[in-house]
Amino acid sequence: MAIEKMSIAKALNESLRKALDTDPKVLIMGEDVGKLGGVFRITDGLQKDFGEDRVIDTPLAESGIVGTAIGLALRGYRPVVEIQFDGFVFPAYDQIVTQLAKMHARALGKVKMPVVVRIPYGGAIGAVEHHSESPEALFAHVAGLKVVSPSNASDAYWMMQQAIQSDDPVIFFEPKRRYWDKGEVDTEAIPGELHKARVAREGSDLTLAAYGPMVKLCLEAAAAAAEEGKSVEVVDLRSMSPVDFDGVQASVEKTRRLVVVHEAPVFLGVGSEIAARITERCFYHLEAPVLRVGGFHTPYPPARLEDEYLPGLDRVLDAVDRSLAY
C-alpha cells in the first residue's frame, strides 16, 4: 500500500531515505545528522543504514558544509545539506549566494549545482534566539537559487524528491513547527510540479496566499471566516522562487482580493513582491490593495512574546475584514 499517514518529519525522512536508496550520488551532510539523526530526527536512522560515507557528520562550520557540498557537486554528487536552524544559515550565506547560486551561470551552463539546503525554519516552538527565523526573502531575491517550502506531509515527501532531482540549488525551508503534523502521503503518486501553487481551499470572496507553516493557519482562518459567511480561497504557494504568479493571479481574478501571510517580517518579505506584481497584473481586478500579514520590523522576540509577534488567527481575520471593507 503506497498511501500512508505520516508526519511531515517522517515524510522528509522517508523521502531522504528513498533518495539515498535510488541514487548512489545522493549524500546527506550536516551537523549531528549521523548517529543523532539531526536535532529534529529528520535524518534518523539514515547513517545506520547508509553508512558514514553517505550520511556525513560535518565539522561545526556552515560555510564549510556548503562550500564542500559545492565541491562534491562538481565531482558529480548530489549533496543534501542540513542547516541545523534558520538562524545558523548566515555563516554559509556567502557560499550560497556567491558560489552555489552563480556557479552554473559562471560556467555558461557547463557545470550544474544539484545541492539541496534544508533549513528548519520559523517560530512558535518556544525556542531561544536564532531558532525561529524566517529568512526566505533573503534567498528568494538571489538569482540562481530556487526556494520552496512544503506545508503538508505529501508535499514534504514529494517536494524533497523533486528538489533532490533538480539540477539547480534548492533552498528547502521546512516548517519546523509543523514537523509533527500528520497527513496522507502517496509514495506512488505522480506529484505536481515543484514550483506550482496549489489551491488548498476554494473560495470566492478573497484569496489568502501563504506557504509553509502559515498555510494551516490560513485554512483555519478560512474556516472561521466561512462561519461568518465569507468565502475565502487559500493558495499554498509552495515555491517562493519562482513564485507561481499565474496561479495567484488566477485566484485573484476570481476573488478580487488578496491577503498574503508569512511569518517573516512584512518589510521586503515575499509578500511585498507578491503585492507588487499581483497589483500590476490585476490592477483593474483588485477591489482592495493587497494586504500583508507577517512579522514586524524587529528581531524575532523572546519566546514569551512570540504568540503576539507571529501572525495568528485574529490578525489574519482582521486583514480579511480590512480587505473586505474596501
Next chain:
Amino acid sequence: MAIEKMSIAKALNESLRKALDTDPKVLIMGEDVGKLGGVFRITDGLQKDFGEDRVIDTPLAESGIVGTAIGLALRGYRPVVEIQFDGFVFPAYDQIVTQLAKMHARALGKVKMPVVVRIPYGGAIGAVEHHSESPEALFAHVAGLKVVSPSNASDAYWMMQQAIQSDDPVIFFEPKRRYWDKGEVDTEAIPGELHKARVAREGSDLTLAAYGPMVKLCLEAAAAAAEEGKSVEVVDLRSMSPVDFDGVQASVEKTRRLVVVHEAPVFLGVGSEIAARITERCFYHLEAPVLRVGGFHTPYPPARLEDEYLPGLDRVLDAVDRSLAY
C-alpha cells in the same frame, strides 16, 4: 568659505576626515584603506594624517573586520568599516545580520552599535564579476540595520557625518559609478534628516523614486520627459531603511503615478516594498499600478552586457510611458 565644489569621492573623504578629526573614537577599518587609501581612494591620506591606530589596514577577512568592529564598538569606539566591493560583503553577512543588527535589542538597549559599513555598490564601471552588485534589499529586510545611499556630493558629505554620529549600525551604500560626479558641498550647512526623502525635481504627472546611482538617471529621464511635455517629479529616497513613505506618499498623492527605479533585481528589490506599501496607502489615488524598473532575476552579467542589463534612459522612459498610458 564653506561651500565648495567637489566629487562624491572627495566629499566622502572630507567627511571621514572631519569625523576622525572631531571624535577620537572614530576609526577607519578595511582592506587597503591605509597607504593605498582604498581602491577608490576614499580614505586617501587619512592614515598618513591620523596614524595606523585610527586608520587600520585589516587582514583579508570581512567577517573578521565586522566582528572586530563590533568588539571595538562595545569598547566605545565608532568604527567606519570599508567593504572593498559590494560582492565581498557576504562573508561578513552573518556578523552584520546576526550580531551587529541585533546586539542593541539583545542587550535590551544597554549597548549601542555605532558602526558604519561602507559599501561601494552598483554597476556600470566595466568590472569583473562581484564588483557591480546592488545587495541593499538583503540589508533593508533586516531589522536593526539602517540602510542609506547618497546620490550627490552634498548628501555624501552630510549623510556620512550623520551615519557616523548615529548610535545604530548604518549600511552606507556608495554609488561607485558616481564617485567622480561633482556637486556643491556646504560644510557648514545644517543638514536635513538622514532618513528623509528629498524631492530632487518637482513635477505633477508622475513620480520617479530612486536612490544612489539611479537618481541622476531619473533626473535625466525627467528632463527628457519634459521635452515631451510630461512633468515628472523625482524623489531621491536617500534611505532604504527606514524608507520615508510619508515623503513618497505626498508626492504620489500629487502625481498619482509612481515608478521606482533601482539597479538591484526587481524581484524582492526595494521597489517591491515601495510598490506594496504605497499601493496600500494610496489605493484610491493611483491611476496606474506602481511600476518598477531594475535588474533582472539573473546574476549581474559580464561587463559587455551591463549597459543592456542596467536600467537606462530608455527603460525608465518606457516605464513612464506605460504608467501614463493607464
Next chain:
Amino acid sequence: MTVESTAARKPRRSSGTKRATGKTAAAATQSAEPQLVQLLTPEGERVADATSAEFAPYVADITADDLRGLYRDMVLTRRFDAEATALQRQGELGLWASLLGQEAAQIGSGRALRDDDYVFPTYREHGVAWCRGVDPTNLLGMFRGVNHGGWDPNGNNFHLYTIVIGSQTLHATGYAMGITKDGADSAVIAYFGDGASSQGDVNEAFTFSAVYNAPVVFFCQNNQWAISEPTERQTRVPLYQRASGFGFPGIRVDGNDVLACLAVTRWALERARNGEGPTLVEAFTYRMGAHTTSDDPTKYRRDEERAAWEHKDPIERLKTHLLASGGADEEFFAALEAESETLGKRVREAVRAMPDPDTMAIFENVYADGHALVDEERAQFAAYLASFEEGN
C-alpha cells in the same frame, strides 16, 4: 627540516579510503598524547612534575581560604545549574544548557580575572558569570524566553551569551584591540567550545588577534562533544596546537583541575597585560550531562565514557584535597550545603516570579535612535490590540 608536524592520529576510520599509507618524504611527528598542565590529581594530590613547577608559582598565593572560596564557587555553580535543569523539567524554562562537569574550567579561569577584564562567554558559562558577580537569576531570562539576554554587559564586564557558535571570539578580539588603543592593561577572555574551533570566525579571531597583538585569552573548553559529534569530527590533532600556526602559544590544561585552570589563565592573562598578545588555552574537560535539556545523549555516546569521567570530577577532587590538607572541616561543608539550599530556593522563587514581558516590548530597543517603520508598526499594532479591548 621545514616540514611542520603531521597528524598525531591516524586517518579516521570512516574516511573511506582503502589506500596504503605510503612513505612520506618528510614528516616530523608530534608526540601522540599531549601533556596536560595539572596541579591537582583526580585523587586530590598536588602534582610536582616539571610542567606544574612552571605554573605553580601562579597559584603560590592561594591560601586555604582561597581554596575554600574556589570550592564554594564550584559547589554553588553546580547547585544553581542543577536548579535550572530542574526548573526546565518543571516547565519554568524552555531550555537549559548545563555546565555539569565544567565547573573547574569556569571557576578557575573566571577567578583569574580582574574586574576591569572583559568576558565574552558562549551560552554555557554560568560559572564564569558567577565569578563576575552576575546575578544567576539574570542568566535564566533567555532560557525562560522573557528576553535574549537580560543583563547589562558593562555592569560586570560580562558580555551577553552568544548562541551563534564562535561569533563572540571576534567581538572579544575587537574589544581587546580597543584596550590596546586605550593604552590600558586590561585583558579579554573569550570562551568557546571544541566544536566552535571549526568555525571560520574563530580562526579569523586568531588571525586578527595575532596580527594586532591583542590582549585576549582564547579559552576553549574542550568538553569532548559538540552535541552528538566527538572532537575528532572537528580536528585530528589536539586543539591547543591550533595556536602555533597563528603565531601564539597554545596550552592544554586539565579542565577539571580548578587550580591548574586558575594558574594557566593567570599566566595567559599576564602575557596579555604584558603586551605579548593572545594565548589559546584548551581546558580538557567533559560535558557530564546532555548538550542541553533538549538533547538525548543516549543516541550517540556510551554510558561507560561518562562513568570514566565521574572519577575526575572537579568538585570531588578539591574536596578530597581540602579534607586531606586540613583546608576545610565538616562544618564548612555543612554550611556550604545550607548556602546551596538557600541559593536554590532563591533561584526557584526568582524564576517563578519573573514576569512575562509586556507585549509592546517587541518594538523596544530595535534601534537606539528610532526608526520610522518600527514606530508605524508599533502604532498600528497598539491600535489593533486596542480594538479588542474596546470590545470590538
Next chain:
Amino acid sequence: MTVESTAARKPRRSSGTKRATGKTAAAATQSAEPQLVQLLTPEGERVADATSAEFAPYVADITADDLRGLYRDMVLTRRFDAEATALQRQGELGLWASLLGQEAAQIGSGRALRDDDYVFPTYREHGVAWCRGVDPTNLLGMFRGVNHGGWDPNGNNFHLYTIVIGSQTLHATGYAMGITKDGADSAVIAYFGDGASSQGDVNEAFTFSAVYNAPVVFFCQNNQWAISEPTERQTRVPLYQRASGFGFPGIRVDGNDVLACLAVTRWALERARNGEGPTLVEAFTYRMGAHTTSDDPTKYRRDEERAAWEHKDPIERLKTHLLASGGADEEFFAALEAESETLGKRVREAVRAMPDPDTMAIFENVYADGHALVDEERAQFAAYLASFEEGN
C-alpha cells in the same frame, strides 16, 4: 613542555602598545627565518643541502628535455601575460591580473599534476591553466567582460577562476572528498594567496580536509602582497606553519625555483594519493607587477624591494642553469623567442576577434532546469527590444 611556539616576529610597530615585554612562563620560540626548499639557486646552481636531498628524488627523472619544457612553459606564460597586460592598456581588456614573477610557482606545481587531478585556481593562475592545456585566450573572456569564465571546467579538470578570496579552497576540499568516496587516487590542488590565508573559508577548508583526510594540496603563493598589504597584515609567523595546528604538514618552497616547486608539489600529491591527506605548500615568491592593471603599487611599496627580487627571477635562473649545464643552446632560445611572438600574435588577434555576447545571453544559464520568472523577464525584455526595432 606543552606550550606551542610563540610568534617568531615581534609585535608589529603599529600595535600601539607601550607595555614592556614581560617574562613569559613558557615560550618555545621557533627559528626566526624558516628554511626554504630550494633546488636551484638564484644563480642557477643546483643546491645540495639536506633539505634538497630529501626532495631531489622527486625530480630525479627530469631530463634536459623536461627542463627545456619547463623553461618554455614559463617563457610562453610570461609572454602571454605581457600580451594581456598590453591588451588591457589598449582597451581590449577591462582588467588584467598579471602573474609576473610567479611563473615558477605555477609551472612547477602545474607540471606536477596528472590529467585526472583537479585544479581550483584563483584569478591569477594563468601558468597553471597553461599546464592544464586551457587555451590562454579562453582566460581573457572574463577580463574582457564577455563572460564570467569561458571554459568548461571538466574539459581540462581546471575549475573556473574564483574571484572571491578563499572560497575555492572549500570547493577543492569537497571535490577531494568526492575523490575519496569514488575510491580514486586522483588529487586536487587548490591555489590561494597570502592574503587569502586570513579568510575563514580557507581555515575551514583546512579543518574539513584534515578531518576527512581529503587528498588535496593547498598551494599558497605567498607573493608578499595582498594588493597594498604586506604579509604581516595577515600573519605574524610564516604561513606554511598554519598547517601543523590543523594536523597536516606545511612546507615552504622557493616559489621562484621551478624545480623545487615541481618536487615539493609531487611530494604533496603523492601524500594525497597515498591516503595521507592534505598538505600545505607555501611557495615563497614575489608579485613583480601591480596587483592588477587597476593598481598603483607606487602608493605603497618601494622600488628597491622589487629590484631585489629581480635578481631571483624564475626564468633567468633556469636559463642560466640550462646554459651552464649545456641543457639548451642559443638555437633553442631563438626558436622559443619566435614561438613567443607567434603566441602573442595569436592572443592579440583572438581577443580582438572575440565577439560581444548576445544581449539575450543575460537570461541564459541562470538555471539548469528553467525558472518562470526568468522566462517572463526574458520575454518582456525581448518584446521591449523588439519595440525599438519595429521603429516604434
